[in-house]
Amino acid sequence: MPDETILYVCTTCRAEGDTSETRAGARLLAALKQQAAGTQAPRIEGVECLSVCKRPCTVAVASPGRWTYVYGDLDAEASAQTILAGIGLYAGTADGIVPWRERPEAFRKGVVARIPPFTRPTDTP
Numbered sequence: 001m002p003d004e005t006i007l008y009v010c011t012t013c014r015a016e017g018d019t020s021e022t023r024a025g026a027r028l029l030a031a032l033k034q035q036a037a038g039t040q041a042p043r044i045e046g047v048e049c050l051s052v053c054k055r056p057c058t059v060a061v062a063s064p065g066r067w068t069y070v071y072g073d074l075d076a077e078a079s080a081q082t083i084l085a086g087i088g089l090y091a092g093t094a095d096g097i098v099p100w101r102e103r104p105e106a107f108r109k110g111v112v113a114r115i116p117p118f119t120r121p122t123d124t125p
Helices: 024-036 080-091 105-110
Strands: 006-010 043-047 059-062 068-071 111-115
Touching: 006 024, 024 043, 024 080, 059 080, 068 080, 068 105, 080 105, 105 111
Parallel strands: 006 043
Antiparallel strands: 006 059, 059 068, 068 111
């Protein structure tokens, strides 16, 4: 069974000057779910805060044994297709590292953090 890739979307992100009742992050989550409907897209989950408030909209992609990435500066209305394409590339790797030139431009410019895979300490005498 392959490891599951999960896309986390900050639903509390609000772009500067955005006074909409529905926050940009929530709109991005809805757009991603709509774009992914009927496809083999990864699991998409909304989360209340990714603590990257100065770079909305923000998403994180994670999978067991792979690097986790956090991306910001994404457009709530226009980024869904780009995000899903980038996450598809991520899911196709063994370690989560997509070669720089193959990443969508929004991911090259919007990377906030790259977090190493979680490993359990080995039992050593």
